[in-house]
Amino acid sequence: MTTTDVQRAAATALAASAIDLTKTYGAGETAVRALDGVSVGVEAQRFTAIMGPSGSGKSTLMHLLAGLDTPTSGRVFLGDTELTSLSDRQLTTLRRRAVGFVFQAFNLLPTLTARQNIRLPLDLAGRGVDPGWERSVVEGLGLAERLGHRPGELSGGQQQRVALARALVTRPEVIFADEPTGALDSTTGAEVLALLRRSVDEWGQTVVMVTHDATAAAVADRVVLLADGQVAGDIVEPDADDVLEAVRTLGRA
Numbered sequence: 001m002t003t004t005d006v007q008r009a010a011a012t013a014l015a016a017s018a019i020d021l022t023k024t025y026g027a028g029e030t031a032v033r034a035l036d037g038v039s040v041g042v043e044a045q046r047f048t049a050i051m052g053p054s055g056s057g058k059s060t061l062m063h064l065l066a067g068l069d070t071p072t073s074g075r076v077f078l079g080d081t082e083l084t085s086l087s088d089r090q091l092t093t094l095r096r097r098a099v100g101f102v103f104q105a106f107n108l109l110p111t112l113t114a115r116q117n118i119r120l121p122l123d124l125a126g127r128g129v130d131p132g133w134e135r136s137v138v139e140g141l142g143l144a145e146r147l148g149h150r151p152g153e154l155s156g157g158q159q160q161r162v163a164l165a166r167a168l169v170t171r172p173e174v175i176f177a178d179e180p181t182g183a184l185d186s187t188t189g190a191e192v193l194a195l196l197r198r199s200v201d202e203w204g205q206t207v208v209m210v211t212h213d214a215t216a217a218a219v220a221d222r223v224v225l226l227a228d229g230q231v232a233g234d235i236v237e238p239d240a241d242d243v244l245e246a247v248r249t250l251g252r253a
């Protein structure tokens with residue numbers, strides 16, 4: 001066993017979990033049940049993909065796990081803390097400390113430089129920079145030469161690497177990524193996936209990634225399949241063929 005294997009074996013803790021979650025948008029005849037009884041545990045220091053067709057509830061599940069939205073019923077835990085028992089203010093404080101986000105559309109602030117964007121979560125949380133860690137992240141993501149650039153002066157792949165650096169800089173308990181390669185070409189997307197993978201393997205981060213792409217999902221340690229707001233499968237150590245086969249099976253169900 002390598003050191004990483006030993007660390008993983010020891011890391012049986014759940015970084016995030018959901019118990020019997022439902023989420024209904026709207027009311028009456030136009031109500032949409034986006035999640036319908038989802039229970040899932042996300043292991044710490046692992047890369048978990050949430051996969052399913054468009055409209056299956058992936059983003060809704062991610063938003064609930066990350067405390068960006070509240071469920072209609074059910075319970076959500078980040079580590080040992082029950083998010084569904086916190087006030088909005090407590091939730092905001094916890095999110096700033098413990099959660100990092102990467103979105104499909106990068107969501108960088110256009111008037112700030114790459115360095116200012118990366119430090120934004122620290123500024124919002126009133127925390128200082130850990131210079132050694134910031135340097136590791138910036139160099140590990142190949143951004144050292146780009147720190148003075150604004151997002152408009154960077155390629156899509158570079159912008160997403162800035163967004164990943166921004167998610168990593170606080171050393172959050174969980175990084176949530178929603179279709180992080182959705183706006184990138186396949187080569188650049190593969191680079192971003194490899195960096196998410198490295199965040200787990202080299203830096204011990206916990207990553208939860210939402211995707212509808214089987215190739216992207218296969219980079220994860222585990223794939224949780226969603227269909228119609230329910231968990232429809234769970235694949236450990238997937239390869240792309242396993243994921244494609246599971247998706248085909250879903251299609252036949």
Ligand SMILES: Nc1ncnc2c1ncn2[C@@H]1O[C@H](COP(=O)(O)OP(=O)(O)O)[C@@H](O)[C@H]1O
Pocket residue numbers: 025026032033034052053054055056057058059060061
């Ligand atoms: N804010 C919202 N208001 C109303 N319906 C929503 C809202 N967000 C999502 N939905 C609906 O909930 C379902 C699940 O959406 P979503 O979680 O975004 O799925 P996915 O990310 O898998 O594409 C879809 O039917 C979608 O139209």
Ligand SMILES: [Mg+2]
Pocket residue numbers: 058059060
């Ligand atoms: Mg989505």
